[in-house]
Amino acid sequence: MSSAFLKNETADAPVVIPARPPLPPGTPNYVTPQGLDLLRTELVGLETQRAHLQAAVIDDENERSRQLALLNGCIANLNQRISIAKVVDAQEHDRVRFGARVSLKIQVGKFAGTERVFTLVGVDQANAAQGLIAFTAPLARALQGKRVGETVSWPSQQGQQIMEVVSISYNLT
Incomplete structure (x- = not known):
């Protein structure tokens, strides 16, 4: 039986550190101010867990x-991610950029008339599930630079959708 199904791991079994979400090679680790706060809060939580475990x-x-x-290992990975974080707090407010909250109205497709809201983070x-999409995601890349009234064509499981940018807002604090 595979050791993956056994609860009693041996003392010499390697510790597997969960990976952070990947960044494409050469891509800066852009974060919103809120995103950096979340990373720092996560770090405090891990350090607290470590202190309790040590005691x-x-x-x-x-x-x-x-x-x-x-x-x-998790603390080291998180510290590394925080150390390369580049906070983005000012953008052109008339175009979709990092940190934008974008409302899209589906113009063509199964869900025509439906409005979706995404924030690029x-x-x-x-x-x-919360409408927060990574700036590296294909939809985020397709939306980059769009203005209110412009459309983006997007493939979905239900067929091609055409979505219009209805509004763009920024709340990066």
């Missing part, structure tokens, strides 16, 4: 070592 009385020292290694802040 806790645990019978299984191997498990403590594994958990500390995992936390230390950094990769660590992206959450499609």
